[in-house]
Amino acid sequence: xxxxxxxxxxxxxxxxxxxxxxxxxxxxxxxxxxxxxxxxxxxxxxxxxxxxxxxxxxxxxxxxxxxxxxxxxxxxxxxxxxxxxxxxxxxxxxxxxxxxxxxxxxxxxxxxxxxxxxxxxxxxxxxxxxxxxxxxxxxxxxxxxxxxxxxxxxxxxxxxxxxxxxxxxxxxxxxxxxxxxxxxxxxxxxxxxxxxxxxxxxxxxxxxxxxxxxxxxxxxxxxxxxxxxxxxxxxxxxxxxxxxx
Amino acid sequence: xxxxxxxxxxxxxxxxxxxxxxxxxxxxxxxxxxxxxxxxxxxxxxxxxxxxxxxxxxxxxxxxxxxxxxxxxxxxxxxxxxxxxxxxxxxxxxxxxxxxxxxxxxxxxxxxxxxxxxxxxxxxxxxxxxxxxxxxxxxxxxxxxxxxxxxxxxxxxxxxxxxxxxxxxxxxxxxxxxxxxxxxxxxxxxxxxxxxxxxxxxxxxxxxxxxxxxxxxxxxxxxxxxxxxxxxxxxxxxxxxxxxxxxxxxxxxxxxxxxxxxxxxxxxxxxxxxxxxxxxxxxxxxxxxxxxxxxxxxxxxxxxxxxxxxxxxxxxxxxxxxxxxxxxxxxxxxxxxxxxxxxxxxxxxxxxxxxxxxxxxxxxxxxxxxxxxxxxxxxxxxxxxxxxxxxxxxxxxxxxxxxxxxxxxxxxxxxxxxxxxxxxxxxxxxxxxxxxxxxxxxxxxxxxxxxxxxxxxxxxxxxxxxxxxxxxxxxxxxxxxxxxxxxxxxxxxxxxxxxxxxxxxx
Numbered sequence: 001x002x003x004x005x006x007x008x009x010x011x012x013x014x015x016x017x018x019x020x021x022x023x024x025x026x027x028x029x030x031x032x033x034x035x036x037x038x039x040x041x042x043x044x045x046x047x048x049x050x051x052x053x054x055x056x057x058x059x060x061x062x063x064x065x066x067x068x069x070x071x072x073x074x075x076x077x078x079x080x081x082x083x084x085x086x087x088x089x090x091x092x093x094x095x096x097x098x099x100x101x102x103x104x105x106x107x108x109x110x111x112x113x114x115x116x117x118x119x120x121x122x123x124x125x126x127x128x129x130x131x132x133x134x135x136x137x138x139x140x141x142x143x144x145x146x147x148x149x150x151x152x153x154x155x156x157x158x159x160x161x162x163x164x165x166x167x168x169x170x171x172x173x174x175x176x177x178x179x180x181x182x183x184x185x186x187x188x189x190x191x192x193x194x195x196x197x198x199x200x201x202x203x204x205x206x207x208x209x210x211x212x213x214x215x216x217x218x219x220x221x222x223x224x225x226x227x228x229x230x231x232x233x234x235x236x237x238x239x240x241x242x243x244x245x
Numbered sequence: 246x247x248x249x250x251x252x253x254x255x256x257x258x259x260x261x262x263x264x265x266x267x268x269x270x271x272x273x274x275x276x277x278x279x280x281x282x283x284x285x286x287x288x289x290x291x292x293x294x295x296x297x298x299x300x301x302x303x304x305x306x307x308x309x310x311x312x313x314x315x316x317x318x319x320x321x322x323x324x325x326x327x328x329x330x331x332x333x334x335x336x337x338x339x340x341x342x343x344x345x346x347x348x349x350x351x352x353x354x355x356x357x358x359x360x361x362x363x364x365x366x367x368x369x370x371x372x373x374x375x376x377x378x379x380x381x382x383x384x385x386x387x388x389x390x391x392x393x394x395x396x397x398x399x400x401x402x403x404x405x406x407x408x409x410x411x412x413x414x415x416x417x418x419x420x421x422x423x424x425x426x427x428x429x430x431x432x433x434x435x436x437x438x439x440x441x442x443x444x445x446x447x448x449x450x451x452x453x454x455x456x457x458x459x460x461x462x463x464x465x466x467x468x469x470x471x472x473x474x475x476x477x478x479x480x481x482x483x484x485x486x487x488x489x490x491x492x493x494x495x496x497x498x499x500x501x502x503x504x505x506x507x508x509x510x511x512x513x514x515x516x517x518x519x520x521x522x523x524x525x526x527x528x529x530x531x532x533x534x535x536x537x538x539x540x541x542x543x544x545x546x547x548x549x550x551x552x553x554x555x556x557x558x559x560x561x562x563x564x565x566x567x568x569x570x571x572x573x574x575x576x577x578x579x580x581x582x583x584x585x586x587x588x589x590x591x592x593x594x595x596x597x598x599x600x601x602x603x604x605x606x607x608x609x610x611x612x613x614x615x616x617x618x619x620x621x622x623x624x625x626x627x628x629x630x631x632x633x634x635x636x637x638x639x640x641x642x643x644x645x646x647x648x649x650x651x652x653x654x655x656x657x658x659x660x661x662x663x664x665x666x667x668x669x670x671x672x673x674x675x676x677x678x679x680x681x682x683x684x685x686x687x688x689x690x691x692x693x694x695x696x697x698x699x700x701x702x703x704x705x706x707x708x709x710x711x712x713x714x715x716x717x718x719x720x721x722x723x724x725x726x727x728x729x730x731x732x733x734x735x736x737x738x739x740x741x742x743x744x745x746x747x748x749x750x751x
Contacts, residue, residue, distance in 0.1 A: 051618045075625055084619045088530040089561045090554070094542045099623045101550040126538050130530045141619065148623065 002027040002183040003048060003077070003152040008057035010043050010206075017043040019206040021057070025152065025199075030174065030184040032191065032214075034233045035203035041187035042082065044203065045154045048185070049079035061152055075103070078150035082157040084141035086129040092116075092140055093125040099144050108147050115143045118169060135161040142170070153177065155186035159195070171195030191229050200228070202236045209240045248362035252353075256366045301381070309388040319390045319463050326456035330411045331441045337415035339434035341423055341500050342492070343367030344507040354497050364492040368416060372409050379408025387463070396462040399474070403459045406477035413484025420491040423499035455480065506531040529562055551635045555610055565609060569639060572607065573646035576671050580651065583667060584658045607643060607676045610635040632680055644672050 003025040010018040017040045025031055033041045046052045048059055050066050050073065059066040059073075066073045086095060100108045116122040119139040124132070129140055138161045145153065153174075159167045171194035174184050178198075186197075200217055202210035210232070217223065223231045265275045273286050343364055345354060353363060383404025387397055418437075422429045445452040458473040510524055540560040543553035559566040606612065611632045614621055624631055647668055651660065658664050 046618075049622060051622070071625060071627070074622060078622060079619075081619055085617045087613060087617075087620065088526065088533055089558050090542065091538045094557065097542060097544060098550065098554065101544070101546055102624050102626075104546075128533050128538065130533065144623065 003061050005059045006057055009055045010047055010052060011055045016206050021208050025183045025185055027183055028178055028181045030178045030197040031199035031201055032197045033187040033201045033203060034229050039203040040206040041203055042156050045079055045156050049077050049154050050074055076151040078145035078148060079154040080141045080145050084137055088130055091126050091128060095144060103148050112147050115146055152183045157188060158186055159188055159190040167192045168194050189229050191225060193225050196225055200232060204237055204240055210236045248359040252362045305384060305388050308385050309392045319460055322460050323453040323456035326459055327453055331437045333411050333415050334418055334437040335434045337419040338422055338436060341503040342416045342419040344504040346511040347508045350504055350508050354501055360495045361493040371412050375408035375412035376405040380405035399462050403473055403477055406481055407459050410480040410484055413481060413488055417487045417491055420495050423496055424494045426496050426498055429499055552638045555638045569642050570646055572643050573650055576647045577650045579671055580658060580664060580668050581656055584664055607639040608679045636676060640672060640676055
């Protein structure tokens with residue numbers, strides 16, 4: 001088991017954002033979460049990362065429960081939210097320094113430089129992130145997360161803010177990470193051809209209505225990868241709503 | 246004229262919705278249109294008008310009854326008014342004549358709408374504000390020097406005209422600054438200062454001549470060839486004419502650049518007023534965005550990493566360093582109250598100062614860590630550990646500055662062990678009162694607000710105990726209780742299994 005949750009429920013007042021979710025993302029597996037706006041995708045990722053306290057249920061990473069081994073679990077999981085926030089008075093490089101210092105990471109500079117170069121933000125090391133566009137901010141947040149070498153990487157809408165080249169690079173890079181044993185869970189409405197995940201999850205009003213392997217879904221439905229998010233979402237939700245009705 | 250009508254309609258709609266909002270806050274059901282609602286609305290307006298008039302009259306008589314009244318001191322008013330005018334114009338030449346909110350920025354600014362029409366409503370608001378504020382201040386100044394003088398109303402009128410003239414010419418200078426697409430020169434704000442120095446060096450009478458008309462009725466009004474209202478009225482008319490001429494040529498690029506932050510703050514709506522911290526953060530971020538990064542962060546490793554960060558933060562945001570100095574001043578004044586006061590009640594005034602104190606926070610680094618869920622996940626330690634690590638340096642700075650101020654200005658409190666221990670207890674009480682409030686609020690996701698209240702409550706308890714009971718023992722006892730509560734809170738957070746405090750943004 002790498003990342004899992006059991007009977008996970010999150011409520012905001014009376015509003016049920018996540019409704020009894022059971023999930024398991026094994027080591028070296030990637031999954032995408034689909035769902036309409038407000039379906040609970042971000043809440044799921046935030047709860048798995050320990051940013052939101054679940055109303056019910058448990059989150060576990062590597063067989064350690066977040067509730068009991070918070071510090072250890074946090075070291076393994078990193079979440080990049082859709083709009084990451086930064087320190088207003090630290091530069092790009094200083095953010096990376098702070099992260100490396102806090103996590104006792106040594107010899108991180110070469111890897112960070114390489115990642116920054118590959119993401120195309122290496123010319124802005126002395127800039128304040130607040131000056132960046134949303135896409136550049138997302139890239140910096142990714143680099144900050146990646147230098148900590150997380151075992152479970154959670155990405156909220158990673159492809160949305162990125163330009164097409166960066167989308168392809170990120171998809172390939174995530175594939176490399178997954179091959180090296182990292183588990184990746186991302187929510188998205190866009191999927192580049194290079195970004196084939198292993199599994200697909202669909203959320204509808206906080207309920208997990210589909211948890212299946214992408215290969216099975218594509219084979220059964222004659223779906224291409226690029227059209228996967230829209231196609232699957234439309235079909236699954238139509239089916240769910242028909243059965244509900 | 247079409248543009249002016251369009252803008253007037255929009256401004257009228259905005260003003261109406263603001264008034265309706267205010268009425269709703271005051272309990273008026275604005276969805277109803279019956280006579281009870283109208284009567285209640287009129288009643289509120291009447292109460293407000295009565296309250297304003299009575300308050301103003303009360304303040305006026307309070308000022309007029311001062312025992313140091315010296316009518317001859319009226320001669321300081323023209324230099325004072327001149328100084329205020331010069332500063333006001335220097336400020337005008339450092340900014341834009343008006344700013345636009347969201348909506349205006351996205352819809353009106355890119356359109357070919359008349360710039361003059363766009364500038365009209367801010368111009369009117371500025372003029373009315375200047376007239377009201379200056380008229381009010383003028384009445385108080387005249388009452389202070391002359392009592393309730395028979396020329397009081399004329400003076401109110403003259404001060405109001407002066408205010409409108411100064412504000413109007415400020416608008417003109419500011420508009421001239423942004424008439425070209427080129428980036429406005431940063432040094433322009435120096436022009437009024439150097440201009441005033443040059444004119445003053447040539448003839449200080451010439452420099453003070455315009456402001457001299459404001460107080461003329463109190464001095465030699467019968468000998469003047471022109472009535473002062475006519476002279477100052479002409480100044481206002483010229484300002485209006487000039488503003489009308491230049492406002493049509495304003496280039497909107499500078500207005501748009503300068504309006505970004507203002508528009509964001511306006512978009513906060515009602516949050517804007519009660520959350521000065523948020524506004525300060527936005528202003529700070531906006532200021533830094535436009536600058537090159539100053540200095541480098543020293544690469545110190547934990548547990549000193551936070552010290553390196555504080556160093557670079559203070560270097561880039563000197564306002565934060567000034568805030569620490571302000572806390573030191575407050576702590577110093579509290580020490581003075583505890584050890585010099587015999588009445589035991591004067592510390593209440595200090596508490597008011599403490600509550601009104603907006604900026605200072607010894608926990609600001611920790612707040613930034615704790616409030617940002619994305620950043621927080623990179624810290625492997627708990628919130629409590631982070632608090633302790635990030636507090637060492639701010640606390641040391643405040644303590645050091647307080648002792649330095651004490652040493653420089655003993656003011657009857659000798660440098661000895663007992664007051665020194667009390668001072669230390671004050672600093673720690675301040676810090677833990679803030680921390681306690683932050684920890685109390687963080688788990689439910691409401692964010693780090695309310696530090697003022699926490700400080701005031703904490704310091705109030707501390708000072709009360711320190712003054713009423715034996716100062717030193719109780720001071721430390723109370724500090725120890727605060728520390729204990731904070732640690733207990735931190736430990737219980739830890740045992741609950743998470744220190745997560747993310748604000749849901751799904």
